[in-house]
Amino acid sequence: MIRELNDAFLQGAEGVQFATAFVLSYQSKLDELRYTNAGHLPPLWYRARERKWALTEWIEDEEEMSDLPLGLISGTPYTQVSASLEHGDILVLYTDGITECRNPAGVPLGIDGLLELAEGVPLGLPTSIGPALIKAVDDFRGTAPSIDDETVVVLQRLPNSPGQGE
């Protein structure tokens, strides 16, 4: 799928140059999360069991988990990673407009900064975590203007997922 998207970008039928993308699938019955990172920033992952926020990249010590963005090189191989989401685990996907936002002094938030903001957000459902994280980003930015698109997707495995135990 990702390879096809990459080739579609390269065809340039719609004039698109390239895109970074984080693509994930979650099968509730198997409790299986699969994801591919095409040059996108690493999502934050709250591990409920360890009560700790980290980057998805923490699963590897040395190698990068991100593949090339879409639309750069034909035939680029993309890696799919499979993982288990535990109850209460939270994933935060975001775009670079979030991490590149700057405070009035011109200091960019950065990935580590976003991680720190996430650590300061009260745990709960995505409907509370998401707005709280956005507010924390806005508070960091203060009066400084937005300089890029900003998107955040917060996902959490529900305690009683549909399809579980059927």
Next chain:
Amino acid sequence: MRTVLEPEFVLVEIVDNGPGVPPEIQGKIFDPFFTTKPVGEGTGLGLDIVQRIVRTHHGLLRLESRPGRTAFQVRLPRVRPVPGASQPTRRVELNRSQKGLHQIDSYARVWDEEVPRTQVRRTETCLRPRANRTDVLLELRGGNDAVAYPAEIAGLAGWVSSRPLSPATHGGDLHYLSLCSRGELARVVLADVAGHGELVSAVADRLARGFAAKC
């Protein structure tokens, strides 16, 4: 530019005599999305991509910079071609015992099963319900418009906020959430598309078509 044959590497060095890379950003220039150019003019991906390509070839990339002499050094390992060897593939080593993760083959065709007609079990917000499809039960997507909404798909509680910069002159963010396979499979995509802002929706359409076909 000069090339040097070293015992274990081939060195390709690209040098200029410009003002150099300031020391305070030398540690950042290989980071993805880092750029000193104004918004919309630089992607910040050039050196990141170079680094990835060099790493893929098990090479080394190094910067030496001072005013008057800046050198990017690319070292690629000297290897003999192995007859019949296949192209190198990306390999991921994960420590399963510690990290509970494992790699599966790329392009696994695991969701090609036939999906019977069914109903959406629960949707809290639905931007674009797929009324004319039975395989994709729910589709939420956004590109050029500011949105914030909750969604619950396949046992995942979700919340999305997208705030595009207006006007979108340099592309835009797009997100896509779908639910299919009897309500058991959630797909989520977050992408940052370079190009014209108007094209983001077109890319989202293509993405949706591609996923629907495999749903």
